[in-house]
Amino acid sequence: MSWTSLADIRAHVAGHFARGALLSAMVTGRSDFPWRLPCKGPSSREIGEHFDAVRAWAANLRALPHVRVVMRTVRHRTLGTNALPAEIWIDSRKDALALIGKTPDADEFAKLLAATEEACPALLDWLARHPLRTLELAPSWGRLLAVIAWIREHPRPDIYLRQMDLPGVDSKFLEAHRGVLAELLDRALPDPLRASAATGVAAFAARYGFREKPVRVRLRPLDEGLPLAAIGADITLDAPSLARLDPGARQVIITENEVNFLALPKVPGAIALFGAGYGFSMLKDIPWLAHARLHYWGDIDTHGFAILDQLRAVFPKAESLLMDRATLFAFEYQWGHEDRPTTRDLPRLTPEERALYDALRDNRIRPQLRLEQERIGFRWVEQALARATDPGPSGALR
Numbered sequence: 001m002s003w004t005s006l007a008d009i010r011a012h013v014a015g016h017f018a019r020g021a022l023l024s025a026m027v028t029g030r031s032d033f034p035w036r037l038p039c040k041g042p043s044s045r046e047i048g049e050h051f052d053a054v055r056a057w058a059a060n061l062r063a064l065p066h067v068r069v070v071m072r073t074v075r076h077r078t079l080g081t082n083a084l085p086a087e088i089w090i091d092s093r094k095d096a097l098a099l100i101g102k103t104p105d106a107d108e109f110a111k112l113l114a115a116t117e118e119a120c121p122a123l124l125d126w127l128a129r130h131p132l133r134t135l136e137l138a139p140s141w142g143r144l145l146a147v148i149a150w151i152r153e154h155p156r157p158d159i160y161l162r163q164m165d166l167p168g169v170d171s172k173f174l175e176a177h178r179g180v181l182a183e184l185l186d187r188a189l190p191d192p193l194r195a196s197a198a199t200g201v202a203a204f205a206a207r208y209g210f211r212e213k214p215v216r217v218r219l220r221p222l223d224e225g226l227p228l229a230a231i232g233a234d235i236t237l238d239a240p241s242l243a244r245l246d247p248g249a250r251q252v253i254i255t256e257n258e259v260n261f262l263a264l265p266k267v268p269g270a271i272a273l274f275g276a277g278y279g280f281s282m283l284k285d286i287p288w289l290a291h292a293r294l295h296y297w298g299d300i301d302t303h304g305f306a307i308l309d310q311l312r313a314v315f316p317k318a319e320s321l322l323m324d325r326a327t328l329f330a331f332e333y334q335w336g337h338e339d340r341p342t343t344r345d346l347p348r349l350t351p352e353e354r355a356l357y358d359a360l361r362d363n364r365i366r367p368q369l370r371l372e373q374e375r376i377g378f379r380w381v382e383q384a385l386a387r388a389t390d391p392g393p394s395g396a397l398r
Contacts, residue, residue, distance in 0.1 A: 001042070001046070001050070001053065001057075002040060003040055003041055003042055003057055004037075004038060004039045004040045004041070004061075004085075004088065005057075006060060006061070006064055008038075009037055009064065009067065009088060009099070010099060010100055012037055012038070013037075013090065013096050013099055013100050014100045016096070017096075017097075017100060017102055018132075020129075020130070020131045020132050022093055022096060022097060022102070022106070023105075023106060023109050023131035023132065023134075023135070024128045024129070024131050025093065026093075026106070026109060026110060026113060026131075027113060027124055027127050027128035027131070028128050031093065033090065033091060033092050033093060033096075034068075034089050034090060034091040034092070035089065035090045035096070036087060036088070036089055037088040037089070037090065038088075039085055039086065039087055039088045041057075041084055041085060041086070042054050042057070042084070044074075044076065047074065047076055047079065047082070047084075048076060048078060048079065051079060054084070055082075057085075058083070058084050058085055061085045061088070062085070064099075065098070065099070066090065066095035066096070066098045066099040067088060067089070067090060067095070067099065068088075068089040068090070068091055069085045069087070069088055069089075070085070070086055070087035070088075070089065071083040071084065071085060071086060072084060072085075072086035093106075105135060108135060108138055109131060109134065109135055112127070112134055112135070112138060112141050113127060115141065115142065115145060116141075116145065119145045119148075119149060120145060120148055120149070120152075120188050122187050122188050123148075123184055123187055123188060125187065126183065126184060126187055133180075137180065140173070140177060143166070143168050143169050143173065144177060144180065144181065144184065146166050146167075146169065147164070147166065147169055147174070147181060148181070148184055148185060148188050150164060150166055151185060151188075151189070151208060152188060152189065155189070155193045155209065156193060156208065156209025157209060157210065158209060158210070158211060159210060159211060160210060160211045161174050161205060161210050178201050178204045179201050181204070182201065182204055182207065185208055189208070193208070193209070194207055194208065195207050195208075195209070214238035214239065214240070215238065215239045215282040216236050216237065216238050216239075217236070217237055217238075217239055217242050217273065217274075217282070217283070218234070218235070218236045218261070218273070218274040219235055219236075219237075219242075219247075219271050219272060219273045219274070220233060220234055220235070220261065220262070220264070220271060220272040221233070221235075221247070221249075221271050222253070222264055222265070222266055222267040222270040222271055222272055223249075223266065223267065223268050223269055223270055223271075224266075226247055226248050226249060226269070226271065227246070227247060227248045228245070228247035228248065228249070228271060234262070239282045239283075239285065239286065242286055243285055243286045243287060245288075246288055247271055247288065248269075249269060249270060249271045249288070249292055250269040250270070250292060250293060251267065251269055251270035251271075251292060251293045251294075251295070251389055252270065252271055252272075252273055252289060252292045252293070252294050252295070253267070253270060253271075253272050253273070253295045253297060253321065253385075254272075254273045254274075254275045254294065254295065254296045254297065254311070254318075255272065255273075255274065255275055255296075255297040255298070255373065256275040256297070256298050256299065256304075256307070256373065257372075257373050257374050258274060259374055260297070260373055260374055260381075261273075261274045263378070264381075264385070265381075265382055265385065267385055267389050268389065270389060275296075275298070275307070280310060280311050280313075280314045280315075281314065283314060283315075284314045284315075289315065290315070293317075293319070294311075294315050294317065294318040294319065295318070295319050295320070295321040295388055296308050296311050296318050296319070296320055296321060296323075297320075297321040297322050297323070297373060298320075298323060298373060299370055299371065299372050299373050300322075300323055300327065300328050300356070300360075300370065300371040300373075301338045301341065301360060301369070301370030301371070301372075302338060302341040302342045302343070302357065302360050302361050302370075303338070303341070303342055304323060304370075304373075305323070305346055305349060305353060305356075305357040305360075306342050306344070306346060308320055308323065308346075308348075308349070308353070309346035309347070309348045309349060312348035313348065316348070319388070320350075320353055321384060321385075321388055322373065322376060322380075322381065322384050323353065323356075324352065324353075324356065325352075325355075325356050327371070327376060327380065327384070328356070328365075328371050330377075330380060331371055331375060331376055331377065331380075334371060334372075334375035334376075335366065335369055335370070335371055336369075336370050336371065336372055336375070337368050337369075337370065338360075338368045338369065338370035339368070341360070341361060341368055342361070343361045
């Protein structure tokens, strides 16, 4: 039978809870009660053919707690006059929560709401928008409020997050909750205390005035005659130290693959730099890089060209290496699959690079094609490096 059942009524109310409406109203004070729920009953024919089932259905609805059932009188030519459910009402939020067994959740949310109202009323709008998420965070909510209160009392503190001394709040807790803390702090702090240019979870420290871990750059001298070679064969430095260093390099080869970084052959006057994916901004303040010839060697896929495009935002004269159509087709037997290609326009590519990028993103050669840089034969790599770094008649690199 398609008559409204107890399960239908509970599912209807549970849907409101799942959307957060029942708990959100505890913050906003909005009340839509009483609710009238859909009630579909038996037809006159069904009453005659299934009278016992109809009577049981009506009794079950009338016995359902926390629900008010309005009856109507039905006259049947053979069965006489009977009272059947016509309307189903839930008169209060308390009844709705009790009907679906969510009273304990509402009680817990009420505690979180009271604590937030006392500690930071600016967050109430967030609670109204995310009541179920607030419930999920209940075990951590007190500590989250404590972190927010501390940062409000110590705006832009210029310390490491690890130095924040609060009970139960350690670096692992802060790392695990950076996302929600960012959402809450954006509501709790005035605009001047937030660095608007620092966005995303990775920029949490910069956005709220904490110290960031030093960015480290890894490099290798490819010429034993360079002053840098006296320091070591594989060097890692923080960006400020690298900026103060003068490695004496005329050429820098940036590669995204560690094995390629380690295996690059000797190149006169050159160093290799282990790339950082989509993160080249820390290189812009290294003065000697502005005077070196830069080559970027990445995968031949859409993201490889996107990284090249981003590098050129910092170093417009950077050149690509082994990211051309000839290399791609020379190693067709090594082609692979790019899982999530990018399709955005890349304005800093050369015409040749853009033509190959367009062919890749438009799937003109093969769907989601990529050639990873480590799959290119090493002799081909050596020959390409020799062509790219061959000194001209004056001894300067071409």
